[in-house]
Amino acid sequence: MIAILKPNTSMEQQEHLIHWLKSQGLMVHISHGDKYTVLGLVGDTSHIDVELLQSLDIVDSVKRVSEPFKQCNRKFHPDDMVIQVGDAKIGGGNFAMIAGPCSVENHDQIVEVAQAVKFAGADMLRGGAFKPRTSPYDFQGLKAEGLELLLEAKKITGLPIVSEIMNVNHLDLFEHVDVIQVGARNCQNFDLLRELGRTNKAILIKRGMANTLKELLMSAEYVMAGGNENVILCERGIRTFETYTRNTLDLSSVSVLHELTHLPVVVDPSHATGVARYVRPMALAAAAAGADGLMIEVHNDPIHAKCDGAQSLKPAEFHELAQAVRRVREAIAQ
Amino acid sequence: MIAILKPNTSMEQQEHLIHWLKSQGLMVHISHGDKYTVLGLVGDTSHIDVELLQSLDIVDSVKRVSEPFKQCNRKFHPDDMVIQVGDAKIGGGNFAMIAGPCSVENHDQIVEVAQAVKFAGADMLRGGAFKPRTSPYDFQGLKAEGLELLLEAKKITGLPIVSEIMNVNHLDLFEHVDVIQVGARNCQNFDLLRELGRTNKAILIKRGMANTLKELLMSAEYVMAGGNENVILCERGIRTFETYTRNTLDLSSVSVLHELTHLPVVVDPSHATGVARYVRPMALAAAAAGADGLMIEVHNDPIHAKCDGAQSLKPAEFHELAQAVRRVREAIAQ
Amino acid sequence: MIAILKPNTSMEQQEHLIHWLKSQGLMVHISHGDKYTVLGLVGDTSHIDVELLQSLDIVDSVKRVSEPFKQCNRKFHPDDMVIQVGDAKIGGGNFAMIAGPCSVENHDQIVEVAQAVKFAGADMLRGGAFKPRTSPYDFQGLKAEGLELLLEAKKITGLPIVSEIMNVNHLDLFEHVDVIQVGARNCQNFDLLRELGRTNKAILIKRGMANTLKELLMSAEYVMAGGNENVILCERGIRTFETYTRNTLDLSSVSVLHELTHLPVVVDPSHATGVARYVRPMALAAAAAGADGLMIEVHNDPIHAKCDGAQSLKPAEFHELAQAVRRVREAIAQ
């Protein structure tokens, strides 16, 4: 950690601060510039409150040298993490296509969509049973029944399944779910993340609408600190002033995250844009940007979908998209 | 609800859509403009998926006429809601000063701060027992023990207490807490909100960093839809590109919320700015903007605080601030 | 235009408003809902101040039906605009690769880079002569001399050139520049745009850091209203809370703009990310998203560049990228 002292700081004040820092078990390297004095703090600085140090009268600014994330830090894990669920692999060059309806509605719907996306080459089936809805008056999902229907579709198609959890108390219901999704609104629900760290499930964490990439990594860290290393990160758009799309898909996050962490990164263009006809170009862009996977909403009858029909592809559109994604991945691999 | 059709829509397409809308139980008023045809949909439109309607080929755009929030809508509740906890009232002209440390650390600390803020005129004591921290390696609060210490401070001073809940399963521990706070990161933790709607506690909901005022109201609606009308809204800053302050305090939210809802609105300048020396000007500004209360972090020893020391006032500073707030309130009341 | 009246509006108030609207030359269609009355205003509403109408006591909200942009609106110009400069075409399926250094530094530098990017397949040469720098103390470009050097590179390579204008008074200097660029910071410098509308040059307008797509189109409209239809739009990232990249590249803007307008859309991944190693993935993503062109910073010696060396590719990297872009374009075209 680096602390920069303000000009005109008296020697006495400096010594007082240095004394305090040393009492916290740190070594202090002092570097005098023309106007500023810089303190290099060596040792375990994890217990130092950066904002407090920064607020001291004589301190101009403070900078952490090491990142606060450890378990998910590529510096300590140079090799890509590969996560396997069922026959599907993600990360380390393995690309996973995750597809399915926003919400599970009934047996025929989920099985029909599952078969269609499998036929199109999907690696996993997504489907919402517990739905986080902005309004308490909107359809909230089939809940436990939805998960059962999803498991039937898994049995029939062999596809591993991905579904969102909203409540720690539902964990038992997710026993046979392959990938547990933490939604954007729960990206910093730390109690939920901590509990998921005690499971051995693959956990897919969506970036919150206002979360920095560093915060997303700290959320992964909550899961990993509990001993569960199977974390997949998901970019799904951040909130900006632009209103033509529901969110602004931040595709550069793929490159940044690949530098910072060894965890796989998938992109969800359906929720990012909120508009079915933008899903294809953004899915292809995500593949070109180097994403490890895609998460696409597919519905056999979007116009009658109970949720997010506006952003769902029809099976035939998805089929065509999946082929184009493969071509793009070949194009960038050469 | 209004649906605007694209120019060059054929009569057949229009009739097809109108037929479908009528089959949803709506009456349809048709208005032909120079280029556009406008459909006015009358009846219960709450089940219509706006985004889906908007995504249809022949639809240019859709606009909801009535707001999606009902219980918290001032249109149906013109009089200010007044919430009473202990001797303190908030709303309808009653101003509540809520003060205390970011986190409860030990008996002496919380009692000392409680007595100091009471002496300065605070109406409620705040103190965190369960702390949502970005890093799993940071101090997470004293938890149950923290709540007990807070209750002791309540007993000694008589001040009603405010503390944050992070997990539905902790609800029993909050039996004697007067106001349960939902933190910014849980502003859209709908399962938590729904459960709190089944209690009769006063619930203080902080606006999430990326939440619009409409979403904040929908979160209040989750609580109220369960039968609990005792909701206090809290503006605590939103996330923007500016980095000199931790968040950007959106004080115009006070006026906007007062128009849209009858619920009381408090402002938290401590978390908004993250810097103690900005708390006073922002607290005075919030009072001048017409807030129904303030939530201020006060610590007897900020430099040794376990959390957020950088943004805490000392008791003497808070005392002086409380007096200035009173003067500002008198100034705007004339 | 649609105006929605508040519930409980008296007939007298309604009639007063309707009378006034008619006096503005509009026809008014009235539609009574359960709670709300909706007025459909037909005729030339371009002189009606939406915000003023919205601020009236009895008005709940107002919605424009038709977009405020006309000349650049695809509704009135369904076919893609193709812009030709020299041998290069852009739009309507023609992809243009624009490359070159951030700023022109000397004869050898610009000629060397020009030859390298031409060899790699670039269609146009970019180079800054007038540089908008945040600090008055930074290098501001070679100005007129820079343009002369750029013209020499054009003569040697035959590449059409693109350069930024910052001041209406410099227009004469740009006589032989093929594409005049309006930088992000001047995206709403309306006097500059208006003057450029009186030329017959191709004008490339970069989206401002805080500009909506609608505002970008209104800026294009300023140029086109003057009679100059040769406008190219450029997405170069918007400002958000994320700090790992300089800006957040909004690639969904390509799809949205292609819907709204017939003008070509290029993407500048160099300024968007500010980091050379993110340029390649974002360039490929932009191509996959359907952009009509790319604008890439290339420098023969980035480490000694006078400006933005951090985001410049070396010629060999650009060469490899240009090939990959071609492969991606083939992949999405099938």
Add this chain to the structure above:
Amino acid sequence: MIAILKPNTSMEQQEHLIHWLKSQGLMVHISHGDKYTVLGLVGDTSHIDVELLQSLDIVDSVKRVSEPFKQCNRKFHPDDMVIQVGDAKIGGGNFAMIAGPCSVENHDQIVEVAQAVKFAGADMLRGGAFKPRTSPYDFQGLKAEGLELLLEAKKITGLPIVSEIMNVNHLDLFEHVDVIQVGARNCQNFDLLRELGRTNKAILIKRGMANTLKELLMSAEYVMAGGNENVILCERGIRTFETYTRNTLDLSSVSVLHELTHLPVVVDPSHATGVARYVRPMALAAAAAGADGLMIEVHNDPIHAKCDGAQSLKPAEFHELAQAVRRVREAIAQ
């Protein structure tokens, strides 16, 4: 400047970098931590490209120690700047109330408003002659004629006048204008700022919708670097995702700017909110936050205003507001 090297950097690489830094005339202090090596660069670092240094393979991150703004930096000018125009003073405890219509429309309108705001206690008259409008089809101001009318109102009332410039070439027209305003959209129109630095007029610079406070200061620096120290800064709201108000007024900017610079800071609640009924609470809040002045739109007939009528106060409302502002200023001064 501080440069932090990545772990595992070889001694040879370090020495290569240090050699290069020394060749730039800098002294280099080396501090070895557990994992990281930190270089403290002493000397004139203003010519070092931070982003370039940061992009080097062996560099983890770079931090500037000293701010890039000098002329407007309070560190070098500890006393508040007081700017006097006519009888009005602003800064250093002097509060200036600036009021008037969005745009000058005709002789009677501007004179009537001028007399009304003078009677209410305004210190300066504002009025737009050149109007930056998003649409080329909207009223663009009376231009030269508008300035003449404004000068007549100045002659009649004795109030100094404030008006916006959009184009360097109009400078002659502003000879008798007391304060020249640079609008939000021109906040980084560096050529305009540079020219204004060559005048001795007071220059009021509005913060751009996406500009950080640091960038606003750099824009002030452009003016001051030319020798003109008479700069007033103006907060008028930044662009965020919230849509109930036109912009989000960032009142903490007042405190932050007062720390960083000695220049006066005024607040414009009219453009920030865009809604007349929010102007009063935000004006009072700005006064409570310690602003050095306010800029308020006042129109004698808002419903017929040619521009921004929705956000204009009537003279009687302004009169009442001006009194309340005085009371708030007294309340915070005690």
